[in-house]
Amino acid sequence: MNDAGKLVVSAHGEREIVMTRMFAAPRALVFQAYTTPELVRRWLLGPEGWTMPVCEIDLRVGGRYRYLWRHADGREMGMGGVYREVTAPERLVSTEVFDQPWYEGEGLGTLVFKEHEGKTMLTTTLLYQSRSTRDGVLKSPMESGVKASYDRLAAIVEAA
Amino acid sequence: MTPERLNATFAALADPTRRAILARLAEGDASVQELAQPFAMSQPAISKHLKVLEKAGLVSQGQDAQRRPRRLEAQPLAELDRWLENYRRHWEGNFQRLDALLDELKTLNTKPNSGK
Numbered sequence: 001m002n003d004a005g006k007l008v009v010s011a012h013g014e015r016e017i018v019m020t021r022m023f024a025a026p027r028a029l030v031f032q033a034y035t036t037p038e039l040v041r042r043w044l045l046g047p048e049g050w051t052m053p054v055c056e057i058d059l060r061v062g063g064r065y066r067y068l069w070r071h072a073d074g075r076e077m078g079m080g081g082v083y084r085e086v087t088a089p090e091r092l093v094s095t096e097v098f099d100q101p102w103y104e105g106e107g108l109g110t111l112v113f114k115e116h117e118g119k120t121m122l123t124t125t126l127l128y129q130s131r132s133t134r135d136g137v138l139k140s141p142m143e144s145g146v147k148a149s150y151d152r153l154a155a156i157v158e159a160a
Numbered sequence: 161m162t163p164e165r166l167n168a169t170f171a172a173l174a175d176p177t178r179r180a181i182l183a184r185l186a187e188g189d190a191s192v193q194e195l196a197q198p199f200a201m202s203q204p205a206i207s208k209h210l211k212v213l214e215k216a217g218l219v220s221q222g223q224d225a226q227r228r229p230r231r232l233e234a235q236p237l238a239e240l241d242r243w244l245e246n247y248r249r250h251w252e253g254n255f256q257r258l259d260a261l262l263d264e265l266k267t268l269n270t271k272p273n274s275g276k
Contacts, residue, residue, distance in 0.1 A: 007255060009248040011170055011240070017247065021255050025262035029269070033261055043257035046250060 012125075019124045027113040027120040031089035034111065035059050045069070054078070061086055065094065081106075089113055096126075105129035169236045172216035177201070178209050182218060185232035189222055195230065 007021045023030050033039045041052040046069065054068035066080040078099035085093035092111040110125045172178055181195055196206040210230060213219040217236050222229040 007248055007252045009244050009251070011173065011244065019248075019251060021251075023255075023259065023262055025266055029262055029265050030258075033258055033265065039261060039265075043261050044254055045257065047253060 015128045017126045017128075019126075021122050021124075023120045023122060024118075025120060026118055027115040028089040030120045030122060031092070031113055034092065035088075040067075049073070050077075059083065059086055081109075084108075168216035169218065169240045172212050172218055173240070175209065175212075177206075178213055181206070181209060181213065182232060182237075185219065185230060189229040189231045191227045191229050 007019060009017065009019050012018050033043065035057060037055040037057050040057070041055040044055075044067070045052055049072045050069045052067060052069050054066060056064075056066040058064050061083055063083050063086075064080060065083070066078070068076060068078040070076050079096055081095035081097055083092070083094045085091055090113050092109075092113075094109050096107040096109055097105075106129045108127045108129075110127070112123045112125075114121045114123070173182075177199060180199070184190060184195060184198070192203050192206055192210065195210070196203045199206065210219060214221070218233055220231050220233050222231055
């Protein structure tokens with residue numbers, strides 16, 4: 001489909017998760033896809049079966065966003081937060097709080113969009129308020145339940 | 161994986177020297193002296209890092225009383241790997257849809273009078 005890169009996820013320290021991913025598009029478009037409700041609800045869906053009936057974005061410092069996902073079986077999951085920094089198309093910082101009790105406290109998401117030769121490297125850093133907030137991700141109903149694999153052991157020792 | 165164990169694993173891996181020690185042990189068991197060699201560090205400093213790794217269950221001590229070789233314990237790393245893999249899969253699905261959407265937006269943008 002295109003030459004977009006692979007997703008790298010790593011743990012930095014005890015409270016941070018960092019993801020990097022290359023997209024085969026200029027950063028203005030990637031930024032737009034991240035901040036325009038009718039575009040966000042087309043891709044930010046998680047596993048099969050989830051839709052996003054609510055997606056509200058007030059894109060300015062101090063403005064709020066609100067996401068609600070619904071599964072075909074009726075389960076719902078909601079989250080929202082406040083924009084702390086909005087520098088289109090290069091940087092977006094926002095808080096995130098989930099409705100569900102498995103996610104205590106707040107996370108802070110920092111998105112950095114870097115463009116090179118028409119492609120965009122997106123670095124997402126999620127800083128969790130506490131270790132229990134980070135662990136909340138474990139209990140998310142969206143967790144896909146992948147089996148443990150020893151094959152990637154060497155890779156994680158080098159990359160973690 | 162219990163939250164306590166995950167925390168200990170995350171904390172142990174937060175340090176670059178400890179990650180390097182684990183990478184070395186992934187190649188085979190090694191004594192403290194052997195582990196200290198590639199680092200500009202004293203054996204006591206390495207022992208301190210090993211204590212953190214042992215507490216997290218990432219490293220164990222072998223039977224040989226003379227050498228006391230350290231061994232990599234795979235289980236906590238495999239559990240952390242699974243945790244990160246879940247996270248990665250979740251996002252990869254999203255990003256594949258985003259790839260398709262970006263392709264569509266690019267096509268729209270190259271058409272004349274598309275408005276943007």
